[in-house]
Amino acid sequence: MSKNDIEQRIISILNKILHYHSNIQLEDDLQALGMDSMNFIHLIVLLEEEFDYEFPDETIVIENFSTIKSIMAILNE
Structure with missing residues (x-):
């Protein structure tokens, strides 16, 4: 899957949530666009489902998911 595909899938999820x-x-800045704690939990669940990925517990803090770029970095680890 290309970086552009990953980016577009994340954007699609964010558009649904926000x-x-x-x-x-x-x-x-996703918090500036309306990301709150409830949306954040929803985002984690949808990202894990979409990418068949389980985020390590220590990465699940809202600051690590502040931009699409930061989300992509975590998914690429």
Whole structure:
């Protein structure tokens, strides 16, 4: 799967969660776009399902998921 495919899948998930209808960029601050603790939990669940991945417990803090770029970095570890 290419970086662009991963990015687009993450954007699709974020658009569903945040009800955001503009293009979310790699460096956009997701908390500024409306990411709160409930959305964050929803994001984790959907990302794990979408990518068949289980985030290590120590990575599941909202600061590690502040941008699409940071999410991609965790998924690539």
